[in-house]
Amino acid sequence: MQAQIMKANLHQDPFVAPKLISAFSICHQMPLAVKIFNQIQEPNVHLYNTLMRAFAHNSQYSAAFSTFFDLQENVLFPDNYTYPILLKACCSGGPSHLLLRQVQMIHTHIEKFGFYSDIFVPNSLIDTYSKCGKLGIVSAMKVFDSMPERDTVSWNSMITGFIKMGKLEDAHKLFDKMPYRDMVSWNSMLDGFVKAGDMNSAFQLFQTMPDRNIVSWSTMVWGYCKIGDMDMAKFLFEKMPVKNLVPWTIIISGYAEKGCAKEAFSLYDRMERAGLRPDDATLISILAACAESGLFSLGKKIHLKIKRSKFRHSIQVCNALIDMYAKCGDLSDASSVFEEMTERNVVTWNTLLQGLAMHGNCEKALSFFSRMTREGIEPDGVTFVSVLSSCSHAGLVDEGRHYFSLLKRDYGSALQVEHYGCMVDLLGRGGHLKEAFELIKTMPMEPNAIIWGTLLGACRMHSNVELAEEVVDRLVQLEPKDAGSLAIFSNIYAAAGDWDGVAKVRSKMRDVYKQPGASSIEIDDEVHEFRVSDTAHPESSRIYHMVDRLKQHLEQVGYVPRAHC
DNA sequence: ATAGGGTTAG
Numbered sequence: 001m002q003a004q005i006m007k008a009n010l011h012q013d014p015f016v017a018p019k020l021i022s023a024f025s026i027c028h029q030m031p032l033a034v035k036i037f038n039q040i041q042e043p044n045v046h047l048y049n050t051l052m053r054a055f056a057h058n059s060q061y062s063a064a065f066s067t068f069f070d071l072q073e074n075v076l077f078p079d080n081y082t083y084p085i086l087l088k089a090c091c092s093g094g095p096s097h098l099l100l101r102q103v104q105m106i107h108t109h110i111e112k113f114g115f116y117s118d119i120f121v122p123n124s125l126i127d128t129y130s131k132c133g134k135l136g137i138v139s140a141m142k143v144f145d146s147m148p149e150r151d152t153v154s155w156n157s158m159i160t161g162f163i164k165m166g167k168l169e170d171a172h173k174l175f176d177k178m179p180y181r182d183m184v185s186w187n188s189m190l191d192g193f194v195k196a197g198d199m200n201s202a203f204q205l206f207q208t209m210p211d212r213n214i215v216s217w218s219t220m221v222w223g224y225c226k227i228g229d230m231d232m233a234k235f236l237f238e239k240m241p242v243k244n245l246v247p248w249t250i251i252i253s254g255y256a257e258k259g260c261a262k263e264a265f266s267l268y269d270r271m272e273r274a275g276l277r278p279d280d281a282t283l284i285s286i287l288a289a290c291a292e293s294g295l296f297s298l299g300k301k302i303h304l305k306i307k308r309s310k311f312r313h314s315i316q317v318c319n320a321l322i323d324m325y326a327k328c329g330d331l332s333d334a335s336s337v338f339e340e341m342t343e344r345n346v347v348t349w350n351t352l353l354q355g356l357a358m359h360g361n362c363e364k365a366l367s368f369f370s371r372m373t374r375e376g377i378e379p380d381g382v383t384f385v386s387v388l389s390s391c392s393h394a395g396l397v398d399e400g401r402h403y404f405s406l407l408k409r410d411y412g413s414a415l416q417v418e419h420y421g422c423m424v425d426l427l428g429r430g431g432h433l434k435e436a437f438e439l440i441k442t443m444p445m446e447p448n449a450i451i452w453g454t455l456l457g458a459c460r461m462h463s464n465v466e467l468a469e470e471v472v473d474r475l476v477q478l479e480p481k482d483a484g485s486l487a488i489f490s491n492i493y494a495a496a497g498d499w500d501g502v503a504k505v506r507s508k509m510r511d512v513y514k515q516p517g518a519s520s521i522e523i524d525d526e527v528h529e530f531r532v533s534d535t536a537h538p539e540s541s542r543i544y545h546m547v548d549r550l551k552q553h554l555e556q557v558g559y560v561p562r563a564h565c
Numbered sequence: 566a567t568a569g570g571g572t573t574a575g
Contacts, residue, residue: 156566187567218568249569319571421574
């Protein structure tokens with residue numbers, strides 16, 4: 001109705017069309033936005049920019065680009081707004097491996113048209129370049145250096161770019177050099193320390209800052225949650241003067257990730273009593289934390305809340321639900337969430353597929369994959385990781401080879417290191433060590449530590465000491481600090497009865513601390529965590545008694561344990 | 566330009 005009234009004014013008032021286009025863009029109604037645009041006989045640069053921004057907002061980056069070319073064909077010149085919008089469009093929805101090249105192309109355009117002098121343009125170039133990985137940050141720095149004048153935004157963009165890349169020292173250098181620091185500069189630096197896990201430096205900076213806002217406080221709370229110091233996180237959370245959904249989300253997810261159901265739930269109630277309604281990010285964060293720690297009870301309660309809210313229609317929220325159920329081992333509820341969804345994306349399919357694969361339902365996973373292709377869903381790299389690892393767990397070597405060649409033939413652009421990892425695992429487990437080794441040699445990318453580690457695991461399984469030695473050499477080059485691979489290696493020597501070899505490896509391992517793995521289970525709202533040789537649990541002796549009984553039973557039915565040291 | 570967000574092999 002309102003739209004009709006506005007349409008009537010379309011040609012009288014030049015501000016109606018941009019408003020309509022933006023409105024349709026927010027509601028993801030791009031065809032309608034395009035229709036409005038086409039009704040204007042002589043669109044000006046402003047209107048082109050509006051349409052481009054609308055496409056960018058809807059992740060239609062190629063449409064944004066062709067709008068840009070249309071603009072030039074109509075003998076119009078891009079203005080200072082055009083390029084930042086175009087740069088933003090590249091980041092939203094464009095393929096990430098082409099991002100750098102796109103940005104370079106736009107950069108060339110900018111230099112040709114000479115809009116470089118407006119500080120807004122190079123600032124967004126810096127920002128976009130720093131999203132393009134290592135090469136991008138170099139170009140960003142070049143732009144930064146070539147600027148005749150810089151404002152605080154230029155400095156801040158450069159600093160956040162370095163922090164995103166994990167280059168804390170470079171960021172710090174710029175931070176020290178900049179003539180004026182605002183809230184964003186301080187907060188970015190704080191974020192840098194937090195991301196590096198250095199909470200001591202972060203706290204120091206937090207205290208030195210001339211001023212602190214809600215972002216600074218939230219960053220601190222988040223940092224302490226990440227290192228598991230919930231006391232400190234809670235202390236700062238209670239102390240912060242103003243709270244919004246973000247810190248609430250952080251603290252609730254923090255407790256959920258630690259497995260503290262009671263604390264997480266009482267905080268959730270407090271948040272609602274404070275009059276804050278969770279948004280999709282809150283729900284997704286909490287569900288992800290539940291999935292991580294296996295906090296089924298809280299996840300289920302969140303599901304009940306979602307069922308009664310508008311978020312039951314959100315694809316992302318439902319994906320998080322499926323993942324939570326799958327990771328907690330409840331595949332039937334995971335499937336029902338999937339079936340009840342009216343709209344799905346690849347991630348939805350991948351999440352359930354991965355859940356099926358993870359719990360060893362290989363046949364179900366493979367038939368789910370064929371249902372996926374039947375329903376015309378384009379599988380991506382993640383899909384194939386699940387498919388291949390399913391084959392690997394079920395020992396289906398031929399099927400694995402088949403899917404791998406399918407991947408290479410039809411979805412070559414999705415081929416990743418991970419797939420080689422799956423194939424090496426599959427072939428290695430099946431005893432085809434040589435074939436696995438040859439496959440690694442043909443890889444189009446550099447094999448990483450995971451690849452070699454997988455092959456090493458297979459060498460242990462089949463007691464192949466010679467190949468293992470060769471593999472360990474490469475592994476130590478790639479990850480000299482990794483004790484896990486050395487542990488496997490010493491097991492190989494142990495299995496072969498080579499105790500000198502074991503001693504040699506053990507001495508290498510001495511100064512490398514291995515973070516022990518842990519498993520956890522939730523019973524009656526409480527999470528129980530277990531590590532190797534752990535006697536911390538109050539019912540420890542009964543648990544070990546049960547484990548012994550299971551071992552006996554396994555040995556009765558023919559299980560032979562592998563060598564352990 | 567700064568805080569929370571879905572799927573990835575051993």
